[in-house]
Amino acid sequence: MRQKITLREVGLRDGLQIHPTFMPTAAKLAWIAAEAGSGISEIEVTSYVPPKLIPQFADAQPVTEGALRIAGLMVTALIPNLRGAQRGIELGVHKLNYVMSVSDTHNMKNVRRSSAESVTDFRDIVTLVRSQPGHAQPLVCGGLSTALGCSYEGRIAVSQVVKYAVQLIEAGAQELIVADTVGYADPAQVRAVFKAVLAEVGSVPVAAHFHDTRGLGLANVCAALDCGITRFDASLAGLGGCPFAPGASGNVVMEDLCFMLDSMGYDTGVDIDQLVAVRALVSAALPDMSLQGAIARAGLPQGYRVAAQRLPV
């Protein structure tokens, strides 16, 4: 039996948030529907931030409502604070991805709060969610950004990551995301950090979020797989590069990640050809977007379907 892996699309949030051109709501919904149709079961569709801050997410409401109509899709959204959580609850999103930085400096620059204060904010969010009727309670996920390095502080101590992981779980997180926000991680570090976190979090699932900024995204995924991680964020065509580094890779490329896992014998539940086809839709809607990805360029290996079926993990 193949090990199941959950792939989570974050391009609509992590990819679009830095893109200067507004992607029409209909195009976002077509993207979400097409990717869900290819077998991606969880999509972070937007971010509940003030439109003044990030105009790209001014359509958070219709995007959430549209995504919720897709049967079987886990619809998630990023929230920076309590107000975001309130909006998510009102809209009926399935999961709230709260994000705080393990790096105090990064957190301060991002949300003008210390990391400790962000944990307190998270407690308030959980309290708000728990005060709703059961059917109206979204899942609450705690994201630890800069967990594998920070552009201000450099490498982050493993103990620091573990500390905040434990605090978020004690506060009520039902899932964690450990994120290499700036693409600093290497596979040895990934093993060290994920092993340490997994040893402390009990049964709470941990997802990995890697950026391919320095080319190590898929190698880092393999290191996390070795630790037992089975949930991975990625973005179609690797969307999510830094706006100040043209051509720089962003998140791990979803199509390549999917190919790697499928080829290794894991069960992603995704049809790669259908997934690759979604690129055309994104590129038609945002022609100025630079799309990354090796599988889209090189194609699947000769005899691939048969070979992949021959080698279950």
Next chain:
Amino acid sequence: MRQKITLREVGLRDGLQIHPTFMPTAAKLAWIAAEAGSGISEIEVTSYVPPKLIPQFADAQPVTEGALRIAGLMVTALIPNLRGAQRGIELGVHKLNYVMSVSDTHNMKNVRRSSAESVTDFRDIVTLVRSQPGHAQPLVCGGLSTALGCSYEGRIAVSQVVKYAVQLIEAGAQELIVADTVGYADPAQVRAVFKAVLAEVGSVPVAAHFHDTRGLGLANVCAALDCGITRFDASLAGLGGCPFAPGASGNVVMEDLCFMLDSMGYDTGVDIDQLVAVRALVSAALPDMSLQGAIARAGLPQGYRVAAQRLPV
């Protein structure tokens, strides 16, 4: 103590052989010298094939002779046959990299011989080398191309790879190269193939040669590292893409590989900044060459030097 890794530059052979523009001999030698200066200790500088077949290697003699003047550098060259071995011996190259395909179809298309016949040819090459006076005997290395997949035959049986690995060693190979010639490999397959080969080859060192065609190059390196492999081929700026797929990645990018290993705590002996600087030299000599690579684009992480020293494997 850090584990030593030997990185071997193959861009001058694998990268240039498909490039239509002749790179001036002086530029090749400047490239070799600069890369050796950065700490790369082994470079495949050319291929001993008839210039009519590949005009790029018409200067194999001056390139070999020039490279041999660089103190401390292991100078290697590819040979397709006995005539190539003869030239290598005459020129005094340090190591002959003989290549045959594990895929019979690929071998037939490439050298109009079955894989079994190519093993016989290798025996003759070893006999020729052993007939030289001791000081004039280059090392003889047996390369197994298409070992992780073939564009004609698809996936190759592990037993087939092991069979030819054993035959080359019985014939006298002092080193093996197991190559993913067309970029089909995934990390699970790499583990399966390298474990099986290593179990049979005794003390003969095995090197890994990966292409990044489908984005899995560095993940595959990690899988081979896990098996105990410590010798890796790569090419500066990932040179070596397919001439029929513009922008396609070629070999694993040397700078990114070097960064990954260094960051993981391995001892590559290479100065990354000096290595990255060599790109300018190649690109000045061949402006139409497309250079790949994430580290050259994104730069090293903040505080990287200190961090890398903190995390030995």
